Amino acid sequence: PPTACGLCQSPERAPPAAGQDCPQASAASACGKAQQPPRGPWPIAREEGPCRHGHGVHLLRVLILLWSLPGIPQTRDDNWGETTTAVTGTSEHSLSQEDIVRITKDLEDSVGLDCRRYFSLTLAVVLGLLVFLTPLAFLALPHLLWPDKLLVCGTACEGLFISVAFKLLILLLAVWALFFRAPRAGLPRVFVFRALLAVLVLLFVVSYWLFYGVRILDSQDENYQGIVQYAVSLVDALLFIHYLAIVLLELRQLQPAFSVCVTRSTDGETRHYNLGQLSIQRAALVIIENYYRDFSVHNPALLTASKSRAAKHLAGLKVYNVDGEFPASPATGPENNAATGLAHSQSRAMIAAAARRRDTSHNELYYEEAEHERRVRKRKARLVVAVEEAFTHIKRMQEEEQKKAPGDVMDPREAAQAIFPSMARSLQKYLRTTRQQHCHSMESIQQHLAFCITNDMTPKAFLESYLTPGPTLQYGRERWLARQWTLVSEVSVTSGLKEGAIFLLKCIDFSLVVTAKRIPCIQLSEEFIDPKSHKFVLRLQSETSV
Secondary structure (H helix, E strand, C coil): CCCCCCCCCCCCCCCCCCCCCCHHHHHHHHHCCCCCCCCCCCCEEEEECCCCCCCCCCCEEEEECCCCCCCCCCCCCCCHHHHCCCCCCCCCCCCCHHHHHHHHHHHHHHHHHHHHHHHHHHHHHHHHHHHHHHHHHHHHHHHHHCCCCCCCCCHHHHHHHHHHHHHHHHHHHHHHHHCCCCCCCCCCCCCHHHHHHHHHHHHHHHHHHHHHHHHHHCCCCCCHHHHHHHHHHHHHHHHHHHHHHHHHHHHCCCCCCEEEEEEECCCCCEEEEEECCCEHHHHHHHHHHHHHHHCECCCHHHHHHHHHHHHHHHHCCCCCCCCCCCCCCCCCCHHHHHHHHHHHHHHHHHHHHHHHHHHHHHHHHHHHHHHHHHHHHHHHHHHHHHHHHHHCCCCCCCHHHHHHCCCCCCCHHHHHHHHHHHHHHHHHHHHHHCCCCCCCCHHHHHHHHHHHHHCCCCHHHHHHHHHCCCEHHHCCHHHHCCCCCEEEECCCCCCECCCCCEEEEECCCCEEEEEEEECCCCCCCCCCCCHHHCCCCCCCCCCCCC
């Protein structure tokens, strides 16, 4: 049967019978506007087709754009989709398609990283328990399964118990120190050497269990001292595997083998580092850690000057068409070819004019930089004077003076807040001139000022953080911390560094271009010089005064 009309379905009016027209719907269609209830809390759009209902009066299709948003109530009737008519409204929780895709991708990445981290931790714990419980199980199973058949364990056998106990303790501490450390970062691929060591340990323990089951459990061996020695040999082998892990994971990368050049794509700042035998993903991790320490903080405001200058030069050019305007959307044919040729000629004219103006643009650049340097020096001088005068207003009190002085005594935080207003204006102007205002908040400046006052630092020491751009770690984490880096490489990230390897580390605002070069082999030769051969003579000339 046809769906009941949303205009007539109410507690006071029953829905019309099948085949009958809706009176209100026909009246609404006559006036051109249908009655609409108040808009709901969710944004929806409608699509109107032929107004038909039942046999042909009214039909409305509703498309839900956003079904569930945070903070929006979800109370509705069971038949709300059939009886509700609404128009598109503006919501404060509106999201674009790009935002939805980005949020979905971030959720998938975070869930994937968490699952991978917990899976690796769970696998490591299970493997560790298997390794440490296996020698104890080798010693305990004979006493549980055939205690009456075992021979008496002598003094040498009991001494092996002490050896097993201390070796297991040493192995436990060594494994904790090498493997159970807080992860520094999440890598895109598994660490190959660590995975190989885990597989080696698993195969090793399984092999010992197979031999133990075939030769000891099945035959119920009575020589308990031999069983203890078998467990001791297992612990010794595990210690040697741990030594192999130290060599592969820690010692192998200490010898420098490659020199990598790291260049920031936006401003071209470059650093060079020496790395050992590392995979591409682990080399990228080392480079990112060194980037936060060695590179200056990325300042996008310093990069806008060249772009605005180029835009200003092009904005002053105008092209006129003396033959008339060509159509905005010409059809295919001769007119289209003529319009395309005209557009190409205009582009060539603008490029030629820009090239002619470029001959004199270096003068503008020279005077702009000179004026900027003059303003920076002026602001710097005012800032230095203001800070030095502000520091003269505070004095550290000695213990004797603290006992005698009944007046105003301030802690470092209060002293910083007291003298900060006298230097705030000069510091703000200097930071704006050098385009550093987004890197320093008022709270961070006051904290740094209180730190300098507490440690009896001079005004010059206080100003060093603002006059000279420091490393990235010097600033607050919200100013530079990137949530995720993306490693872009043409080869597998688990492969080792090679001669001429190039890969990128992408962040939100910039990328790091990394080029690897192998350190050349150096040949040194020795040449012996006899100390007695150092003999000299004095060459005299007639013009000299000697």
